[in-house]
Amino acid sequence: MKKVTFFFISFILSVSFAYSLTIEISNPNLRPFKLHISNQKTKNIEFANTLTHYIQLMPNIVLVDDIDSADNSLSFEKRGDNINVNLLFLKTQEMITYEIKKAEDNINTAIRLADMIFEKMTHSSGIFSSNLVFSMNWNGVRQIFLSDISGKKIRKLTDNLTDSIAPKISPQRNYVVYTRYFKTGGTSLRLIDLKNLDDIPIYSSKGLNVAGSFSEEGTKIFFTSYDGKISKIFVYSINDKRLEPIYSSKARLATPVKTFIKNNISFVSDEYGSPQIFLYDIENKKVKRLTYKHNYSTSPSFAPTGTHFVYVAMVSGINKIFASSIDGSDFALLTPIEKGFDDPHWSKNERFIFALSKDVNSSSVYLIDIATLRYVKLFTLPAIISYLNIE
Amino acid sequence: MRKVLLILCVLVLFSACAKQKVVSQPPQADIKPVQQEQVVPKEQKAPEMKLQEAQIQQKEEPKKAKVEEVTPTMIAQAQTPTLETAKEDGVLSKMIHFDFDKYDIKKEYVSVLKEIAEYLKANPDIRILIEGHCDERGTREYNLQLGMRRAESAKKYLVDLGIDEKRIETISYGEDRPLINEQNESAWAKNRRCEFKRIK
Known part of the structure; x- marks a missing residue:
């Protein structure tokens, strides 16, 4: 067994705390x-x-x-x-x-x-054909964009008169769902079919409707809806256009996402006073809290094995990405640097985490290797991009 | 065989993660972590809910997406300031502000809401949109929900003061529309706000 010790000296110099990680590597594919x-x-x-x-x-x-x-x-x-x-x-x-x-x-x-x-x-699958979606200001109105992972091929998908935000792309990369604002309050969820480019409304109401993710097979959409009184999580079936409310709460609910665990989704709720991440068994209607270590834990993304998830926790005002097993026994900080990150997404080959980081007038998409914590900047755009989602 | 290798690879990877040792104390959150004993049982039962049809407002029409290839140069040129809804004057130009990650109305802004309520009572034909905004700290999707709660708090206060709730709409822009594009406490405090816009 090969034992490698990584000392992140440069990180240690730039942060107020020191980490020394010892990672045992028994599989040569992890080097x-x-x-x-x-x-x-x-x-x-x-x-x-x-x-x-x-x-x-x-x-x-x-x-x-x-x-x-x-x-x-x-x-x-x-x-x-x-x-x-x-x-x-x-x-x-x-x-x-x-x-x-x-x-x-x-x-x-x-x-x-x-x-x-x-x-x-x-010996692990490539992720170069992954697609990214995000929203970005375009002449004063936020629109939806689709990109390859190098940022070389960027396409604007919407041309709406009001802001369009929070896009999510299906795992099969054939649909994009997003939120569009009404001028007089209220929002609608719209679905773009990337093959025939139909852009259709699927749900609209007063208040806020925001999609969290598609299901694994790409035929369902999990989204939150808040009408000013109660927050609900819905599942929308694309094929039969059916809407099923699966969870409701007076607390703030956000980011309902697939977990790769049968009949389970994850979401963020401030039911106990601060945003934390929960696992929800849709069939048995059981809710389980997953995060306890920080007072602000949001934006979960699950590994394709369903055993671990990454999330953003705010530590001393900086958004840091952590990885944790479902039971909390495995736990690691993935971004031990001053830079803040948002929207982490586990890659399909389970090796990397995509994440977004912004500066004053620009944004960069990073790829973090969870085995070595080495990270590379995939691309930078001269704009504030937001709501990054990747499949 | 490849799948098996991949699974093995992942298992080993996570077993590696499990062996990570934090030598120094982990970083402290700026707010005290939630105490385990404050938390209700880890598992709880969700309420029963009924199926419903997807509702779509009539004004939302299907259309064809207009796909356009864009370059970094085009992106840089398109970064004009966000289009603002009409600037208000008089009492509707006033804003109320909030503490970090909070949406309760602070005592110091009660007078602003009372002024707005009086204005709405004196002008019964006017309807307003309350926009909830956040500072840039935290995550964007969660801030979107926080902004909505702020707008709803302001709405509830106005309704409690006797304004018909049908005259008030709410929306959240989360952290997307800051008043001040700076990264300091003064700017953040100003960005955590509700704005009041007349619906025309």
Whole structure:
């Protein structure tokens, strides 16, 4: 068993408390993977640059100059109009060659290939084809946007006259649900079908209606509705357009999300005086409180195993991301730095946490490696983006 | 086989997390953590609820999404200030402010609400929208709910003062529309507010 101790000296210098984490690594897939990219042959090959850009976004892949210290080597060969991409496993000398045809869309092809290379190198699924949705000011009105994980391909999905916020994308990436304001109070939930681009209202009322997440299979939407008297959590079925109230409270309810635990969702409630995270068994109608360690715990996102969740807790005025097991026995701070984060989302391959951080006039999307706490900035936009959601 | 490997990988990962040791004291929250003994039992039963049809107001129409590719340059150019609802003058231009993560009406703003109530009584045709706002601290989705509670607190106070609740609408903008774009206590205090807008 390989034992690695990570001392976050730079973090310790910048924060008022010190952490020393000892992580036992028995599985070689949890270590960072070292990749050497043959620079000489990549010159003037736009595709090679695009692919390299994506691969280096992964916090568990480290690009190295010295081929002798690498696990894998990536090289590019021009073959007429086509490009061959060679992935060499240095230990076994096994080589996989991917042939890229000239006519193919560079970005989409690079994303697909990056996923394949990531999978071959790390034995876990790639997340390059993930999509992000968020809201952002656009000429004075907040609109809904869809992006790839590099921020290179951003599409504005709405052109509404009133603010549109809090988008959530389905796991199959075929729907986006969002909240649109009425000028005279009240909000509606609207659903965009990303295939035919229909943008239809699914629920509207006085007060606030905000979606938390889609169900795992993408056919249901969990959302909160507050009419000024009582907060409710509803499940909306997309196929039969049926609405089912599943929980209600006089307390503030927020962020009803899927948990990957059968018949269970999670939500935030201030029922006991401060926002905390709860697990709710829809079938047996049992509510269980999950967070106790902080006085402000919000924005849960569950690991695809359903055993752990990440959330944001406010500590000394800064939003920090913590990971916890359902029973609270495993507990770790994932962002031991001064920077504040919001909207954490567990990646589908369970290795990373996506999160949003904002500065005065810009916002950045980060990817945090939960095994090493190494993090990379995926992209920065010259605007305050909010309500990040990822699938 | 790949799935098995993945599951194993995750199990090992979490067993690794379980072995994390915090050497120093964990950071203290700025407010005292909730005491375990204050908490009612960990599991409780939720009330029964009935199925209902999805309701949609008539004014909401289906439409086609207009998808447009945007670049960072276009994004930077589109960052004009948020469109404000009409600026009010007179008594409706007054605001009430709140403590952090609170939505109860502070004594010092009772007089403002009484003034607004008197104004509404003197002008029975006027309807108002109360906007609830928050400072930037905390998380955005939760602040959205907090802003709504602030607007509803102000509404309830006005209703208790004799204003017909049908004349008052509420909405929350959470932390999306700060009055002051600064990161200090003075700015945050001003941003935690309710604004009163005439519905035209």
